Amino acid sequence: MQLGVVPVVLPRTDAQFLARIEADARAYGGEAWLADVRDEAHAWALEHEEPTRRSAYLSLMWQLVDARRAELVGQVVPTPDGRFRTVTPARCSAEHSWDVPGAWVASWMGCRGRGPNGQRDHRGHHRWLCLVPNTDGSECRREVIYPEPTEDCSFVGIG
Ligand SMILES: [Zn+2]
Numbered sequence: 219m220q221l222g223v224v225p226v227v228l229p230r231t232d233a234q235f236l237a238r239i240e241a242d243a244r245a246y247g248g249e250a251w252l253a254d255v256r257d258e259a260h261a262w263a264l265e266h267e268e269p270t271r272r273s274a275y276l277s278l279m280w281q282l283v284d285a286r287r288a289e290l291v292g293q294v295v296p297t298p299d300g301r302f303r304t305v306t307p308a309r310c311s312a313e314h315s316w317d318v319p320g321a322w323v324a325s326w327m328g329c330r331g332r333g334p335n336g337q338r339d340h341r342g343h344h345r346w347l348c349l350v351p352n353t354d355g356s357e358c359r360r361e362v363i364y365p366e367p368t369e370d371c372s373f374v375g376i377g
């Protein structure tokens with residue numbers, strides 16, 4: 219398996235935004251799930267009059283894909299070019315969007331943690347550090363750790 223850094227292209231138009239959402243939906247759930255999302259967003263859009271119908275469609279698509287992404291954080295999904303990537307959180311706890319280049323740095327913490335049944339159930343945690351500036355210009359530095367550490371976690375090589 220090849221893990222690559224996927225270049226982030228920021229959407230500038232609705233069409234680009236939709237293409238991005240659909241590519242994510244495909245990665246997170248395959249064609250069948252994308253079709254479900256389209257159906258649901260389409261039904262929702264029909265409840266809106268023009269000219270807000272298209273933005274209603276986009277916004278529901280985005281919400282569904284965003285929720286799915288949150289469930290998949292830390293898991294590996296395929297990319298359109300046949301590679302794989304780890305699903306990253308969409309934002310830090312201060313709501314800074316992480317869909318911009320250079321928004322975060324990723325690291326890995328080894329862990330000898332055990333699950334509720336006493337079995338070793340994970341080998342470590344993903345850690346993402348937010349580099350987005352706060353409104354006062356200081357660096358955010360909030361971390362998102364996945365899976366969330368529990369009291370049974372025992373980090374390797376960290377004091
Ligand atoms: Zn942040």
Ligand SMILES: [Zn+2]
Nearest residue numbers: 329331371372
């Ligand atoms: Zn752990």
